[in-house]
Amino acid sequence: MKNAALIEVTANDGVSLSVSAVGSGEPIVFLHEFSGDLFSWEKQVAALSDRYRCICYNARGYPPSQVPETIDAYAQARAADDAADVMDALGIESAYFVGLSMGGFATLHVAIRHPEMMRALVVAGCGYGSQPSEQNAYFTAMNREADHAEAIGMDAYAAELADSGYAQLLRAKNPHAWSEFKRQLTVHSAKGMAMTLRGVLARRPSLWQLEPQLKNIDKPALLIIGDEDTPCLEPNVFLKNMLPDCALSIMPRTGHLPNLEEPEAFNVLINNFFTSVGNNLWNRTKSAISSGE
Numbered sequence: 001m002k003n004a005a006l007i008e009v010t011a012n013d014g015v016s017l018s019v020s021a022v023g024s025g026e027p028i029v030f031l032h033e034f035s036g037d038l039f040s041w042e043k044q045v046a047a048l049s050d051r052y053r054c055i056c057y058n059a060r061g062y063p064p065s066q067v068p069e070t071i072d073a074y075a076q077a078r079a080a081d082d083a084a085d086v087m088d089a090l091g092i093e094s095a096y097f098v099g100l101s102m103g104g105f106a107t108l109h110v111a112i113r114h115p116e117m118m119r120a121l122v123v124a125g126c127g128y129g130s131q132p133s134e135q136n137a138y139f140t141a142m143n144r145e146a147d148h149a150e151a152i153g154m155d156a157y158a159a160e161l162a163d164s165g166y167a168q169l170l171r172a173k174n175p176h177a178w179s180e181f182k183r184q185l186t187v188h189s190a191k192g193m194a195m196t197l198r199g200v201l202a203r204r205p206s207l208w209q210l211e212p213q214l215k216n217i218d219k220p221a222l223l224i225i226g227d228e229d230t231p232c233l234e235p236n237v238f239l240k241n242m243l244p245d246c247a248l249s250i251m252p253r254t255g256h257l258p259n260l261e262e263p264e265a266f267n268v269l270i271n272n273f274f275t276s277v278g279n280n281l282w283n284r285t286k287s288a289i290s291s292g293e
Contacts, residue, residue: 006064009057009089011082015073018064019057019086023049026119026278027095029083030056031103033125033257034196035161037062039184043263044098048271055095057086059102061192069191074199080109084117096274098122100259102196105130105204111221112213120277121217122270124224125256127235130207142202146194157193158185169228169255177260207235207242214242220282221246222273224266226254245282247273 038056099107104126129138162182
């Protein structure tokens with residue numbers, strides 16, 4: 001994947017996005033978290049691209065995707081629409097989705113805004129700052145973080161993110177993977193990350209505010225959460241109760257970066273889920289649960 005050619009796709013507002021498409025078969029669209037990028041999914045693409053067409057791209061604000069300089073170019077809805085624009089550009093009518101953290105929020109919003117384009121969804125590590133009681137403090141913190149990122153520059157900000165608490169389980173489990181995580185951070189844009197903080201993270205609606213829309217998502221859904229990812233535990237229980245066709249998997253001794261910390265286990269979970277959906281076994285198990293068999 002490191003040597004894969006990137007495709008430039010233009011979103012419907014004129015912003016260019018850098019996209020990787022590897023493999024063949026049914027498409028999977030991967031949406032990265034705030035500290036990640038399309039290369040965060042290398043272990044998943046390597047494991048799945050012999051059976052699926054794996055689509056990864058850098059969100060706007062993450063070079064080599066374009067870094068718009070106006071706040072109006074960033075929003076949670078815009079992030080969801082970018083996924084739809086990428087699919088349109090590649091001629092994909094519907095796809096499986098896998099989103100982590102920021103990408104998990106975006107995946108839920110794709111399911112809300114573009115349900116016809118989604119076959120099934122995996123939402124991992126989603127929920128930071130999403131409880132109504134936390135939102136005002138979270139928004140203030142995200143705006144403060146944006147100012148901080150711009151003030152210290154990308155090299156210093158990358159070092160801070162890599163040394164922050166949510167990356168320490170990765171560091172303990174796989175120092176080489178953590179070093180690569182840190183290296184990839186250095187090629188990001190402090191401006192782009194700051195604008196993402198202000199325009200997306202500091203303005204997105206609470207999951208609790210989305211209750212009516214979540215209850216209308218009729219696609220098969222798998223939630224994945226690390227048991228050490230404490231801020232996301234309660235939001236995932238909420239999502240499990242809201243999404244009509246949903247299962248919840250809790251990975252032991254795992255934090256906020258399950259695809260990097262435990263790539264083999266993560267890959268098994270998503271592969272088994274998509275295989276179950278593709279073979280219509282997911283609906284069979286749902287029927288058994290509903291009937292009490």
